[in-house]
Amino acid sequence: MSLHISDAVIWNEMxxxxxxxxxxxxxxxxxxxxAAKIWVLxxxxxxxxxVKTKLSLLYGAGNAAIGARIRxxxxxxxxxxxxxxxxVETVQA
Structure with missing residues (x-):
């Protein structure tokens, strides 16, 4: 599964x-x-x-429990x- 930002959404990073x-x-x-970091990633x-892997590595500090909570x-x-x-979800074949 892949996700993309809806064409109906205008967004601005500040x-x-x-x-x-x-x-x-x-x-x-x-x-x-x-949430902004998740969105941008x-x-x-x-x-x-x-995204989950990057954030788990960044904030989980190798702790499995923290990594699971982040995910x-x-x-x-x-x-x-x-x-x-x-x-919007996109199912890839």
């Missing part, structure tokens, strides 16, 4: 986060630093597994963004 605007629903969201290649938190964030139509 010094303290990312702002998102869904032009079809009118929803506006401001992402904090951590995902925008690079669309691979959720790569679960990233999954929860991405699921929410898909539910809100900010991200």
């Amino acid at each position: 010094g303290d986060g990312v702002s998102l605007y869904h032009v079809e629903t009118g929803e506006f969201r401001s992402l904090n630093d951590t 995902l925008s690079d290649d669309g691979d959720p597994e790569a 679960a938190d990233v999954d929860a964030f991405l699921d929410t963004m898909v539910e809100r139509g900010m991200l």
Whole structure:
């Protein structure tokens, strides 16, 4: 599975986060630093597994429990963004 930013989303990276605007629903969201990092990493290649791995290595400090928590938190964030139509799933053959 790959994820990409919906064509209906306008986003802007700022010094303290990312702002998102869904032009079809009118929803506006401001992402904090951590969520913004997830968003930007995902925008690079669309691979959720790569994002989880990078963040686990960056913040998990080799601790398996912390790494698992990071992966679960990233999954929860991405699921929410898909539910809100900010991200779109692409199934690769």
